[in-house]
Amino acid sequence: MTQTIETDVVVIGGGIAGLWLFNTLNQQGYKVLLLENATLGGGQTIKSQGIVHGGTKYTLTGTLTKSAECIAGMPDRWRRALRGEGEVDLSGAAILSQSQYLWSPGDVGSRLTTFFASKALRGRVEQLKKTADFPDIFRHEGFRGKVYQLNEIVLDIRTVIKALVNGLKERILKVDWSENTRIVTEGKKIAFIEHIVGGKTFHIKARKFVTAAGEGTEDLMTLWGLSQPEMQRRPLHMVMVRHRHPEPLFAHCLGTKPVPRMTVTSHPDGEDHWVWYLGGEIAEDGMKRTPEEQIRVARSELAALLPWVNLDDAQWATLFVNRAEPRQTKLLRPDAAFIHDVENGIVSWPTKLALAPNLSDEVIKVLNRQELSPSGNQGFVLPEDVQHPDICEPFWSGAFSDHD
Numbered sequence: 247m248t249q250t251i252e253t254d255v256v257v258i259g260g261g262i263a264g265l266w267l268f269n270t271l272n273q274q275g276y277k278v279l280l281l282e283n284a285t286l287g288g289g290q291t292i293k294s295q296g297i298v299h300g301g302t303k304y305t306l307t308g309t310l311t312k313s314a315e316c317i318a319g320m321p322d323r324w325r326r327a328l329r330g331e332g333e334v335d336l337s338g339a340a341i342l343s344q345s346q347y348l349w350s351p352g353d354v355g356s357r358l359t360t361f362f363a364s365k366a367l368r369g370r371v372e373q374l375k376k377t378a379d380f381p382d383i384f385r386h387e388g389f390r391g392k393v394y395q396l397n398e399i400v401l402d403i404r405t406v407i408k409a410l411v412n413g414l415k416e417r418i419l420k421v422d423w424s425e426n427t428r429i430v431t432e433g434k435k436i437a438f439i440e441h442i443v444g445g446k447t448f449h450i451k452a453r454k455f456v457t458a459a460g461e462g463t464e465d466l467m468t469l470w471g472l473s474q475p476e477m478q479r480r481p482l483h484m485v486m487v488r489h490r491h492p493e494p495l496f497a498h499c500l501g502t503k504p505v506p507r508m509t510v511t512s513h514p515d516g517e518d519h520w521v522w523y524l525g526g527e528i529a530e531d532g533m534k535r536t537p538e539e540q541i542r543v544a545r546s547e548l549a550a551l552l553p554w555v556n557l558d559d560a561q562w563a564t565l566f567v568n569r570a571e572p573r574q575t576k577l578l579r580p581d582a583a584f585i586h587d588v589e590n591g592i593v594s595w596p597t598k599l600a601l602a603p604n605l606s607d608e609v610i611k612v613l614n615r616q617e618l619s620p621s622g623n624q625g626f627v628l629p630e631d632v633q634h635p636d637i638c639e640p641f642w643s644g645a646f647s648d649h650d
């Protein structure tokens with residue numbers, strides 16, 4: 247027997263982009279179903295550093311790029327959501343740091359001059375003049391350099407995922423495209439998605455199908471029969487350091503290139519340890535290195551930059567992960583959230599965690615333009631037989647041998 251599930255919108259992919267959109271559409275009364283093939287948030291989202299960028303990092307060349315402009319409004323948008331006053335309610339989510347900092351360890355004066363001369367930075371960055379205002383980690387007599395405070399919060403991403411899923415789990419479906427789910431097309435249109443579970447067949451219909459599947463979007467487009475838009479991957483080799491040094495570090499270290507020499511965020515593991523997570527130039531260049539070489543480089547970078555931090559007992563691990571984005575010439579970074587309206591679907595990538603609200607705005611603009619108004623979602627739940635995906639584990643889960 248075949249049962250039809252009628253919806254307004256189907257969102258495919260439960261990372262930050264899919265979940266923010268799914269939650270927002272739900273608030274607006276859309277009958278919306280989310281499909282996830284692994285765990286919620288378990289893609290790039292949980293592996294991100296959780297920084298809600300305000301664009302400062304993107305103005306390191308001293309010019310106001312479109313990216314910097316678009317992203318500038320995002321921190322306030324997220325802060326409202328975190329206070330429970332936004333279009334999604336993130337009041338249950340945890341903020342790891344109210345600010346990301348920027349520090350210049352040595353003589354990088356000329357770049358800094360251009361950087362801070364930029365109009366783009368006004369109001370977004372403040373030099374901390376007194377050591378007493380520095381975050382604890384830099385209040386050491388061994389510290390040389392300057393510290394700047396940025397208007398960028400750092401989030402505990404798992405709690406953000408939980409907040410976005412809160413109360414909506416019954417509208418989220420676990421799918422397996424190789425086993426029980428397939429796209430049925432009519433020309434380039436998606437006619438329906440067929441899902442078979444417990445001997446029952448469901449035909450999922452929607453007025454709009456939105457892909458927000460991160461790196462999985464490419465395969466999904468193949469299943470749908472689309473060749474455009476193209477996707478690019480920017481590979482990173484991140485480093486994780488689990489240790490007992492008491493002070494967290496949330497900072498970009500300024501180097502000689504537009505990319506920070508190192509970007510560090512700190513994540514409590516619930517067992518009195520911090521997991522420092524290292525990205526930036528070290529992660530981009532690290533693609534050429536084995537995990538052992540990458541750890542060696544990270545050790546020596548931290549020893550040179552923060553010699554007073556004792557990491558003798560630290561545990562080290564690395565993580566290969568790709569950023570997935572629409573293709574750009576020369577692997578440049580995209581400017582803003584990307585959406586491509588095609589037939590009865592939308593292909594999307596937020597390009598940054600911080601830009602999830604921007605992606606949601608752009609999708610809703612298309613729905614409004616096409617007069618796809620909400621049909622009401624009171625009482626909309628999936629049939630009992632279906633499975634719901636779990637929320638992801640922390641990014642370091644399984645990485646350290648005596649952990650988990």
Ligand SMILES: Cc1cc2nc3c(=O)[nH]c(=O)nc-3n(C[C@H](O)[C@H](O)[C@H](O)COP(=O)(O)OP(=O)(O)OC[C@H]3O[C@@H](n4cnc5c(N)ncnc54)[C@H](O)[C@@H]3O)c2cc1C
Nearest residue numbers: 259261262263289290291294295297460462597598599600
């Ligand atoms: C190391 C790293 C650090 C980063 N740090 C930051 C940062 O600090 N700040 C920032 O703003 N951005 C950051 N980013 C970028 C940011 O993480 C991504 O832009 C963002 O998380 C992408 O979200 P997404 O929802 O599009 O994709 P994802 O988080 O990858 O989610 C896609 C989801 O779709 C699911 N999926 C895949 N294929 C299918 C399918 N066929 N069917 C159903 N579901 C499917 C996946 O399982 C996953 O749950 C970072 C990225 C990386 C890699």
